[in-house]
Amino acid sequence: MQDFDLVVVGAGAAGLFCAGIAGQRGLRVLLSDHAPRLAEKIRISGGGRCNFTNRDVGPANFLSENPAFCRSALARYSSQDFIALVQKHGITFHEKHKGQLFCDDSSERIIQMLLRECELGQVERRQPCTVHELRTAAGGFELETSSGPLRSRRVVVATGGLSIPKIGASDWGLRLAKRFDHAIVEPRPALVPLTFDTQVWAPFAELSGLSLPVAVSVGQGKTRARFLEDLLFTHRGLSGPAMLQISSYWREGQELELDLRPDADLAALLKAAKQSSKRLLGNELAEHLPSRLAQTWLARLAIAPNRPMPECKDKDLQTLAQHLKAWRLLPDGTEGWRKAEVMRGGVDTRELNSQNMESKRVPGLHFIGEVVDVTGWLGGYNFQWAWASAAACARAMEPSGAG
Incomplete structure (x- = not known):
């Protein structure tokens, strides 16, 4: 021995x-x-x-x-x-x-x-x-x-x-x-992509491969975690550094909150554009978000993308901005050990x-x-x-x- x-x-x-x-x-x-x-x-x-x-x-x-x-x-x-x-x-x-x-x-x-x-x-x-x-x-x-x-x-x-x-x-x-x-x-x-219910995710599954910088957070008070990182859409959910980081803090049953334009006051930008631009709403929103994501959100909120900015109601622009700055969503799980x-x-x-x-x-x-x-x-x-x-x-x- x-x-x-x-x-x-x-x-x-x-x-x-x-x-x-x-x-x-x-x-x-x-x-x-x-x-x-x-x-x-x-x-x-x-x-x-x-x-x-x-x-x-x-x-x-x-x-x-x-x-x-x-x-x-x-x-x-x-x-x-x-x-x-x-x-x-x-x-x-x-x-x-x-x-x-x-x-x-x-x-x-x-x-x-x-x-x-x-x-x-x-x-x-x-x-x-x-x-x-x-x-x-x-x-x-x-x-x-x-x-x-x-x-x-x-x-x-x-x-x-x-x-x-x-x-x-x-x-x-x-x-x-x-x-x-x-x-x-x-x-x-941990450090793993998050997944969502198939029906809930259906409108966003077609965005697979799209990436953008976001702020993502989970939890409240002293337990709250927040990261500024890139987000990646997948067929089953969300990945990229933002999701990998937050996954270590996320627990089953917790909602995430996403700010899709963390570096700007989106409501103020849209309201300013209403006064100064004749663009269609869909085109204006595409100035601030990837075009496919902008179109998906307008469809989800039943807001016509071909409405000229001067004809948009302030409350619609405010509602749109609020959804994009505080998108709340509930994962149903992770991609598991094989992707962690x-x-x-x-x-x-x-x-x-x-x-x-x-x-x-x-x-x-x-x-x-x-x-x-x-x-x-x-x-x-x-x-x-x-x-x-x-x-x-x-x-x-x-x-x-x-x-």
Whole structure:
């Protein structure tokens, strides 16, 4: 039976990074994963260019039942720290919308960087390798795996969430946590398109492919969330960054509110046009919204699009503007795990040590990355949580015999 200081289960972003740091600290590390290819979520992220972090990261960019938990790790390993590592490896990158950083070429550069860090730490890697059983034992843990029995002083669970099952998502980490009596915050799809009742959506289904900037909000008071992002119409509902962001906050039965022209007082614009323009209403509205969307809304409100602006009633213009500035709609669900970018929920962080991600129930057992109940916004935040939680975990470990 082989002995290790640390076995990391899961060779995604968090697992690779944790293994590399721990190995370079002098620990004998084994990194295992049940899938034949490692880091598939990195590989497909950002359209194949990996939105690996965001320049501006803070606790406010994350959701959790225990919101303060992420503060320590994020403060001790910042986006600037990861950017420095990327630059050290000669990876060129660029900034897009709202601080999002992407590789100039391929996501594969980030994967190769993480593998190089593991090589520097002499990390042993087994893949595919399934962990059939993990149990506590004197001095740590015993593992029964498809490549044979193992012993380890510590085990890190970095198995990710349930999103995108076709690339190997697994509930192994959640099942393990439950077996060791950890509470689980109910997992649900996040950063996912929202869907609507077929009949309700019928007038808008024909707009599939249309995109525009909007403000979207959900909730009331302190629980209200609001984002200014692009919206994308689909055959089944709404997608695009606006919907992905708000989906993490939305709960079944809640209405969304959409402002289709968030940068303007639409009522004032239409009333001003009534005084100064001889355009038809449909043409005037198309100056402020995509033409197909304008026509759909006029038909929905039974307002004639061919009415000259001077003949429009103020109350009709006011009503039209109110609907477009505060469109209330009730989703009937989401596109589910197959389209979700991440999982919300996971291992309850109230049962983990925020300094090193160690279980308060089982000494030597750690949980990092997406399997933990910390979920970031769209835009590189979830990768930064992977790096930060992995660093907090690995930096707290000492090789056997140290001290």
